[in-house]
Every structure is written in C-alpha cells, then in structure tokens.
Amino acid sequence: MIAATGTYTTLRHNLRGRSPRFIATQRSAQFQREAARRVLAGYDTKLARLKAESPCQGAYYYASLVPSWIGREPNAEPNALKYLRDGEAHINKWPKHFLRYMTSVKKGYELGVGPGFLLRYLIDVEGADMRGCDLDPAKNLIFRDLRDELGLAHRVDVHAVKSGQPIPVPEGCDSVFGFWTVFTETWSLSDHAWFLDHCREHLIGEKRVFMLFNSRGYDDHPEIQDYYIRRGAEFPYLANPAANMHPRDRNAFCILRL
Numbered sequence: 080m081i082a083a084t085g086t087y088t089t090l091r092h093n094l095r096g097r098s099p100r101f102i103a104t105q106r107s108a109q110f111q112r113e114a115a116r117r118v119l120a121g122y123d124t125k126l127a128r129l130k131a132e133s134p135c136q137g138a139y140y141y142a143s144l145v146p147s148w149i150g151r152e153p154n155a156e157p158n159a160l161k162y163l164r165d166g167e168a169h170i171n172k173w174p175k176h177f178l179r180y181m182t183s184v185k186k187g188y189e190l191g192v193g194p195g196f197l198l199r200y201l202i203d204v205e206g207a208d209m210r211g212c213d214l215d216p217a218k219n220l221i222f223r224d225l226r227d228e229l230g231l232a233h234r235v236d237v238h239a240v241k242s243g244q245p246i247p248v249p250e251g252c253d254s255v256f257g258f259w260t261v262f263t264e265t266w267s268l269s270d271h272a273w274f275l276d277h278c279r280e281h282l283i284g285e286k287r288v289f290m291l292f293n294s295r296g297y298d299d300h301p302e303i304q305d306y307y308i309r310r311g312a313e314f315p316y317l318a319n320p321a322a323n324m325h326p327r328d329r330n331a332f333c334i335l336r337l
C-alpha cells in the first residue's frame with residue numbers, strides 16, 4: 080500500500096472527478112518522479128562519499144558512469160544525467176506534448192528506450208503491451224538503473240539498430256517509436272526507405288511509426304524530410320515543443336501510417 084505522504088494526499092485531492100486517463104497519467108508521472116529521485120539520490124550518495132575520500136575522483140565519478148563518455152570529454156557530465164537532474168521536465172514532456180497522439184496503441188516497440196519514461200507511460204496510460212531495445216545497459220548505468228526502478232528491465236532487448244539489419248519487433252505490434260534517435264544521424268535516404276519498409280512488413284493493424292528526429296541527419300537533409308512527407312507523414316510539431324530543453328534543436332516530430 081502507498082503511504083499517505085503529503086505528495087500522495089495532494090495527488091489524491093487533485094484527481095477527484097478527473098477522467099480515468101488523466102488519473103492514470105498523473106499516477107504514472109508520480110511513480111516515475113519518485114523512481115528518478117531514488118536513482119539520483121543513489122548517485123549523489125556515492126558522489127559525496129567519493130568527494131570526501133578524494134576530491135579528484137569525485138569530479139570524475141559521474142563521467143565514469145558512462146564509460147564511452149570518458150574518451151570523448153573527461154570533464155563533461157554524461158548526457159544521461161539530464162534525465163535525473165531535469166527529471167521533472169523529462170517526465171512531464173510526454174503528457175504535455177506527445178501522449179495525445181498515441182491513443183489506441185495496443186502493442187508497440189521503442190527503438191532506443193533510454194530512461195524508459197515513454198515505455199512506462201504507454202503501459203500505464205494506454206494499457207499497451209510494450210517492449211523496446213537499447214545498447215548494452217552496462218555502458219549506461221543511469222539508464223540501466225532508471226529502467227530497473229521503473230520495472231522495465233525485462234522489457235528491453237539489447238540491440239543496436241543498424242540499417243539493413245532486422246529489428247526485433249515482436250509479432251503483433253501496431254506501432255514503432257523512435258524519439259531523439261541517434262542511429263538515424265548518419266542515415267541516407269535508402270536507409271530510411273529500408274527502415275520504413277521493414278516496419279511496414281512487421282507491423283499489423285494501424286501500422287504507425289512515431290519519430291522525433293535529432294536535428295543532425297534530418298534538418299540538414301531536406302531530401303529526407305521530403306521523403307517522409309511523400310510517404311504521408313504528418314508533422315504535429317516541426318520544431319521541438321519542449322524547446323526550453325534544447326533551444327538550438329528543431330527536432331521535428333512525425334507520425335507515419337504505413
């Protein structure tokens with residue numbers, strides 16, 4: 080049973096008379112916020128201990144959480160930390176901007192699950208049967224710990240999406256999701272054509288693909304934008320609606336029925 084803390088008492092009060100969908104969204108968001116807080120608290124405790132033991136080690140601790148980061152920028156924070164530091168914004172952006180386009184998803188697959196917030200919302204709010212894939216979790220401990228706290232570890236395949244290599248979309252999925260996709264940054268038009276045809280082959284029902292492009296590989300490639308438009312993509316947002324987080328990125332969001 081959930082303890083009647085101040086937060087939950089306020090949440091219960093705010094939910095009176097609201098629709099089941101609204102209630103499910105608020106409950107999911109609350110669960111995700113608390114999971115993100117627990118993960119952050121775990122890292123802060125470790126960081127504080129390391130700082131006390133050795134100031135130098137402390138400064139590098141966060142970087143060491145994502146080994147691949149070390150080679151690139153030893154002093155920079157790992158990118159994944161923003162999902163903890165700005166957890167509230169990253170959790171809220173889904174109901175604020177995107178979930179309204181995802182009603183009626185029954186079974187879906189997310190490419191590059193990352194922190195897992197979208198997967199959790201689709202399970203909790205849509206009642207969707209969700210799985211997804213991401214790179215080796217040992218290479219990104221923040222994402223691994225978040226997905227554990229969100230109860231998603233068993234739903235995420237270790238798989239790197241590469242053009243021309245089959246994506247493990249389970250049988251019976253109606254939707255594929257790719258948000259802030261890193262793997263498309265170097266893709267040519269023929270890679271995108273392969274990707275959309277591959278999704279069409281493996282989806283059933285509405286056969287929808289939801290994509291939020293990183294600026295690189297999309298904004299700088301007008302022919303790719305034209306291609307998606309020609310294949311019938313709708314663009315509810317041509318620029319990132321959560322622009323306060325990435326003011327320089329456009330991040331077009333599209334929905335394609337295949």
Ligand SMILES: C[S@@+](CC[C@H](N)C(=O)[O-])C[C@H]1O[C@@H](n2cnc3c(N)ncnc32)[C@H](O)[C@@H]1O
Pocket residue numbers: 190191192193194195196197212213214219222238239240241257258259260261262
């Ligand atoms: C910018 S994050 C976005 C996470 C999540 N989709 C979201 O919107 O919150 C990109 C994610 O894609 C994953 N990723 C990068 N390259 C990938 C690839 N080739 N195949 C699968 N996942 C990949 C990263 O590990 C990371 O979790």
